[in-house]
Amino acid sequence: MTPVDLPGPGLWTTSVGSLPKPDYISSGRSRRARGEIDKAELVELERRATREWIEFQDSIGTDVLVDGEQYRGDMVAFFAEALPGLELGGLVRSYGIRYYRKPIATGAVGRDDAVTVEWWQYAQSLTNKPVKGMLTGPYTICDWSFNEHYASRRDFVLDLAKVIRDEALELERAGCRFIQIDEPAASTRMDELDLVIEGMEVVTEPLGAxxxxxxxxxxxHRAYPKMLDIPVDQIDLEFANSDFSLLDDFAANPFTKYIGLGISDAHSHDVEPVEGLAHGIRRSLEYLLPERTFVDPDCGLKTRSVDEAKGKLSNIAKAVEIVRGEL
Ligand SMILES: [Zn+2]
Known part of the structure; x- marks a missing residue:
């Protein structure tokens, strides 16, 4: 376990990862597709949006910031596009009317250049607070891709793990102190939780962050308490959209790591009132220690409008301030 070198009594605020893109990014992308602007002009818009989100998080007193992923589309495709051995395939339906281009492993997965380091450095240059490095985990990249190369899913995951480890090490060398390796797929197949753990061991073993x-x-509920064996310092989980039912599991098996406590429903348009959010934090603190708790929304907020996301993050910050005052 690494000590979290942050001021205060704990109960810090953060975000899960993605934040919505302002309209000028989507219109910039359409203009780029029509050849009306070049790649550098689009990147300039993405940098502007990154700067605005950093400024917003600073303005509400967020403790650990994210860059908001203004330059990413899908969290797996973003890495697949950058890594040799992976190609983007045709459109596949994920849920409802949402489609994405599913990656295909056509060769051994490798890594030529850093994928996220330059964006992290840019975001970190805009604030004195720590900015998280954001990576997609090897298990999730494997699970959301077709495999035409590897003999087994395990071989695929372990090769991806070395690539993500190298990216994490480069973030760390650049000065990054908080590194998040997202594994949204980790609790979807119980028979492979051991593979999630084995892949994560490769990624985090050499890291000091x-x-x-x-x-x-x-x-x-089925993944707990086994998920505590995933070798990371902190696990970030959704509480709002399950009405905090995981707390019952914590009563039976205490949570042993730092936690990311998702208290605002990322899939709802409602901006939850401050007092309700504060109530969720107080309930959770019956089972969790404030000095090991980071408060955030349930999930990335990229599907919300900019105003909804700002409202949710502001109200979380206000709720945390109220509960901190009661500690
Ligand atoms: Zn999520």
Missing amino acids: HTITHICYGDF
């Missing part, structure tokens, strides 16, 4: 994983979509 505070490591985090975010898990969502799955059956937490």
Whole structure:
């Protein structure tokens, strides 16, 4: 376990990862597709949006910031596009009317250049607070891709793990102190939780940074307490959209790591009132220690509007301030 070198009594605020893109990014992308602007002009818009989100998080007093992933589309495709051995395939339906281009492993997965370091450095240059490095975990990249190369899913995951480890090490060398390796797929297939753990061991073993994983979509109740074996310092989980039912599991088996406590429903348009959010934090603190708790929304907020996301993050910050005052 790494000590979290942050001021105060704990109960820090953060975000899970993605934040919504302002309209000028989507119109910039359409203009780029029509050849009206070049790549550098689009990147300039993405940098502007990154700067605005950093400024917003600073303005509400967020403790550990994210860059908001203004330059990413899908969290797996973003890495697949950058890594040799992976190609983007045709459109596949994920849920409802949402489609994404599913990656295909066509060769051994490798890594030529850093994928996220330059964006992290840019975001970190805009604030004195720590900015999280954001990576997608090897198990999730494997689970959301076709495999035409590897003899087994395990071989695929372990090769991906070395690539993600090298990216994490480069973030760390650049000065990054909080590194999040997202494994949203981790609790979707109980028979492979051991593979999630084995892949994460490869990624985090050489790291000195505070490591985090975010898990969502799955059956937490079945994955708990085994998920505590995932070798990271912190696990970030959804509480709001399950009405805090995981706390019952914590009563039976105490949570042993730092936690990311998701208290605002990322899939709802409602901006939850401050007092309700504060109530959720107080309930959780019956089972969790404030000095090991980071408060955030349930999940990335990229599907919300900019105003909804700002409202949710502001109200979380206000709720945390109230409960901190009561500690
Ligand atoms: Zn999530």
